[in-house]
Amino acid sequence: MPSPVAASVRPSVAITFLLLLTMVLVVWQKLGINRHLDVVHARGITIEARDDRGEGGASQSLLRATPQGLQLDCTLTKKYAWPYCGAYFGLGDGVHGIDMSAYHSVTLHVDYTGPAPHSLRLYLHNFEPGFSLPGKWETQKVNEIEFTVPADGRVEIPLSLLHTATWWITAQNVPLLRTAPQRDNVTSIDLYTGSQDAEGRHQLTIKSLRFEGKWISQTQLYAGLVAMWGTGGLLYVLGALVAYRRNLREARAHLASLTGINKALKLEKDELAGQVYVDELTGAMNRQGLRELLTRHLKTPSLLEQPCSLVFVDLDNFKQVNDRCGHLIGDQVLRAFAQLAQRSIRLTDKLVRWGGEEFLIICPGTDSTQALQFAEKLRATLEHHDWPAALAVTASFGVATLAEGEDFGRALDRADQALYRSKNTGRNRVTFADHRAEPQRKLA
Numbered sequence: 001m002p003s004p005v006a007a008s009v010r011p012s013v014a015i016t017f018l019l020l021l022t023m024v025l026v027v028w029q030k031l032g033i034n035r036h037l038d039v040v041h042a043r044g045i046t047i048e049a050r051d052d053r054g055e056g057g058a059s060q061s062l063l064r065a066t067p068q069g070l071q072l073d074c075t076l077t078k079k080y081a082w083p084y085c086g087a088y089f090g091l092g093d094g095v096h097g098i099d100m101s102a103y104h105s106v107t108l109h110v111d112y113t114g115p116a117p118h119s120l121r122l123y124l125h126n127f128e129p130g131f132s133l134p135g136k137w138e139t140q141k142v143n144e145i146e147f148t149v150p151a152d153g154r155v156e157i158p159l160s161l162l163h164t165a166t167w168w169i170t171a172q173n174v175p176l177l178r179t180a181p182q183r184d185n186v187t188s189i190d191l192y193t194g195s196q197d198a199e200g201r202h203q204l205t206i207k208s209l210r211f212e213g214k215w216i217s218q219t220q221l222y223a224g225l226v227a228m229w230g231t232g233g234l235l236y237v238l239g240a241l242v243a244y245r246r247n248l249r250e251a252r253a254h255l256a257s258l259t260g261i262n263k264a265l266k267l268e269k270d271e272l273a274g275q276v277y278v279d280e281l282t283g284a285m286n287r288q289g290l291r292e293l294l295t296r297h298l299k300t301p302s303l304l305e306q307p308c309s310l311v312f313v314d315l316d317n318f319k320q321v322n323d324r325c326g327h328l329i330g331d332q333v334l335r336a337f338a339q340l341a342q343r344s345i346r347l348t349d350k351l352v353r354w355g356g357e358e359f360l361i362i363c364p365g366t367d368s369t370q371a372l373q374f375a376e377k378l379r380a381t382l383e384h385h386d387w388p389a390a391l392a393v394t395a396s397f398g399v400a401t402l403a404e405g406e407d408f409g410r411a412l413d414r415a416d417q418a419l420y421r422s423k424n425t426g427r428n429r430v431t432f433a434d435h436r437a438e439p440q441r442k443l444a
């Protein structure tokens, strides 16, 4: 019988496959091809200059593309409380941005001239359903970081350092549990002058603003792996369950068929056993049958209910029947005798072919008087019966009644002795044996 899931995929094969796939994915995520996004040079990104004039300030910024990069000319004026100049990089339509969760760092390469300090602010605006509203940029989550530009103009910032701007949380009254930085739907990136920058002319050449990352983040990979293993496990359990139910159905059908076969075999066995206990020629019980009967009697004594009488019957001069008329006629006579005897006895009586032309009739619930009457009646019936080949057939009888507590074999022996006396005293007669002890005759 196939194993539960052998019909689909072996569990060991599936587990090996999943393990290999997991290893490949983990290695690929760690060492595999990186992805990057250089917002200065990428296509499809809207780039605009930004300054504080919209908020009542007077700073001015001008943005133009040069062979060296994106050049921002800024005149910073402290008319507004938080003056700024900067560059805006639009990544979508203001609602649908790009998922930047798998990016791990951003590398900036700039030339910065102007009054110190040279610091910059980087913002990633993330549109989040729940509190971000279309058309209202101020409702988008502000992931920010401010940093000093080193002398060589190169700086690499891990994106994990970006935090949600506290001024934005306060202004938007964001629930505490929604304040964590997030960048799964970034609609714009802004690079502004630092909050402490001095007034005056600042010139910034942004040579590159490059985000480095993986195709999928570690978190996404692990979530995917958990889902993959979970689905695999679930499928395995479902498959095993289906196979188990199918096997159970098959086992039940198998059991039903075995039970049927068993029943048929038992019937056949009973039939064969019945044949073993019956004499083929006469249909009477044979000695094997008598043995079985006596064995059962030991378990259920009512079979030989007291008083019980035994009647031995032996056809007289049967040898002559065979000699004169042949064995076939002899057989017919034996069959006819058995039929006559069967018709004469009670349902509870048993007719046993003892051997040759000798028969034993066991009569439970029959005392000696009744047994003698019965034997005499049968003897007379045989004497007057119309036998094959117009034969005159008689029989001699020996009758014994089991005495209280007497052994069956001993009573049998007495009946046999009585039969012997019938034979010796002229045949065609009934002789009764009283219960005085005689040597025991054995069941051969």
Ligand SMILES: Nc1nc2c(ncn2[C@@H]2O[C@H](COP(=O)(O)OP(=O)(O)OP(=O)(O)O)[C@@H](O)[C@H]2O)c(=O)[nH]1
Binding pocket: 281, 314, 315, 316, 317, 318, 319, 320, 322, 326, 327, 328, 329, 330, 331, 334, 355, 356, 357, 423, 427
């Ligand atoms: N046709 C036939 N003859 C049988 C069968 N079994 C035994 N016989 C014959 O029965 C005869 C018995 O002969 P004996 O034992 O001499 O007994 P008897 O001739 O009946 O003489 P008594 O018993 O003394 O009256 C033998 O010839 C056996 O061959 C049988 O199944 N069929």
